[in-house]
Amino acid sequence: MxxxxxxxxxxxxxxxxxxxxxxxxxxxxxxxxxxxxxxxxxxxxxxxxxxxxxxxxxxxxxxxxxxxxxxxxxxxxxxxxxxxxxxxxxxxxxxxxxxxxxxxxxxxxxxxxxxxxxxxxxxxxxxxxxxxxxxxxxxxxxxxxxxxxxxxxxxxxxxxxxxxxxxxxxxxxxxLFRIEHWGGRFNGKRYKVSENCIHCGKCVNICPTHNITLKDGEFHFGKNCLMCMRCSFLCPKSAIKIGLFEKWKVNGTYNFNNANKFEDEVHKNYCKKSYERYFRECEEKVSAVKVNVMQEEDEDEIKNIVKV
Ligand SMILES: Cc1cc2nc3c(=O)[nH]c(=O)nc-3n(C[C@H](O)[C@H](O)[C@H](O)COP(=O)(O)O)c2cc1C
Ligand code: SF4
Ligand code: SF4
Structure with missing residues (x-):
């Protein structure tokens, strides 16, 4: 085999x-x-x-x-x-x-x-x-x-x-930026849960480092936070406050499958050129392969014609 x-x-x-x-x-x-x-x-x-x-x-x-x-x-x-x-x-x-x-x-x-x-x-x-x-x-x-x-x-x-x-x-x-590893742990201890919480327990169960505990109705955030955002991103009530970065919080999964033409593009100019370059380079990479495949298919076809 x-x-x-x-x-x-x-x-x-x-x-x-x-x-x-x-x-x-x-x-x-x-x-x-x-x-x-x-x-x-x-x-x-x-x-x-x-x-x-x-x-x-x-x-x-x-x-x-x-x-x-x-x-x-x-x-x-x-x-x-x-x-x-x-x-x-x-x-x-x-x-x-x-x-x-x-x-x-x-x-x-x-x-x-x-x-x-x-x-x-x-x-x-x-x-x-x-x-x-x-x-x-x-x-x-x-x-x-x-x-x-x-x-x-x-x-x-x-x-x-x-x-x-x-x-x-x-x-x-x-x-220099690896200070985030320490900063994440420092900030993670400052997470809080708001009154919107419905005590579903999801954040406690999904934290990759088991950093969240719930005892007698009180949440405790330990010192092992990775700042991965899983708890705050997936909380069904957006009830987790992420310390110093609360203003940067993003809550709720994206809809990857349906482009929505009525949606507001609030940040449309943010890193605009970099995004354009990224999409252009990806497109070029994919089309270069398509051209190669077409050339190979053409060559195979010519070889077959010559054989006949
Ligand atoms: C603490 C933190 C720091 C981040 N830093 C960067 C960054 O330096 N550059 C960047 O482009 N995206 C950054 N991001 C965004 C994530 O890399 C991006 O959303 C990634 O796709 C998340 O992947 P995941 O869903 O597998 O965690 C950061 C996200 C977090 C939570
Ligand atoms: S996931 Fe949100 S709503 Fe559920 S227990 Fe945690 S903070 Fe409360
Ligand atoms: S951000 Fe990630 S590591 Fe930190 S408490 Fe939330 S789920 Fe756990």
């Missing part, structure tokens, strides 16, 4: 965007005949043998131009593994090139353990903090990601290396 290529993708997703992207990877890799295992990092129960896999993927949302601390801690906990190929997948709300620095620390940790980070892919997905993107934008981002992911999967499997462009002083900037 033919041995299938095996890939393990380890991921963290605060509010579901990265998970959507990872699911698309699994679907596309499966179409390419690859067996993909998934590991949800927050489950804290890593039992996979990395030597069983040809490649390891690590996926996360960009937090303050960095990978979340849970990702770095996970990478530190991995066993040493000489030359094991790793690819990184990340999602972020805006398409600024500065987001390219998010993997610097992660790549360093992996390199020190012998891993070989060869590919990195980034997708824009709607914000879960700062402001609410429109559903139109969420629809466009997700549609774009779904078109580009098959192209990226093919590139990954072709063996071609592809890393994101370096940013001047990237390591220093990323180091």
């Amino acid at each position: 033919e041995n299938k290529m095996k890939i393990l993708i380890c991921y963290f997703s605060g509010t579901g965007n990265t998970r959507m992207v990872v699911n698309k990877y699994v679907e596309n890799l499966k179409n390419e005949g690859v067996e993909t295992d998934l590991y949800k990092i927050e489950s804290n129960n890593f039992q996979h043998d990395v030597t069983d896999y040809e490649m390891i993927g690590i996926a996360y949302p960009v937090h303050a131009f960095n990978a979340p601390s849970i990702i770095l801690d996970f990478a530190k906990s991995l066993p040493e593994c000489a030359r094991k190929r790793v690819f990184i997948v990340n999602t972020s709300g805006e398409p600024l090139k500065l987001n390219n620095i998010s993997s610097i620390k992660l790549r360093k940790i992996l390199k020190n353990k012998g891993y070989n980070v060869t590919n990195e892919y980034h997708y824009c997905m709607p914000y879960n903090i700062i402001f609410r993107h429109t559903d139109n934008m969420a629809y466009k981002m997700w549609k774009t990601a779904q078109e580009v992911i098959p192209v990226d999967c093919k590139e990954l499997l072709s063996g071609k290396y592809s890393l994101l462009e370096d940013v001047f002083m990237g390591s220093f900037i990323a180091w």
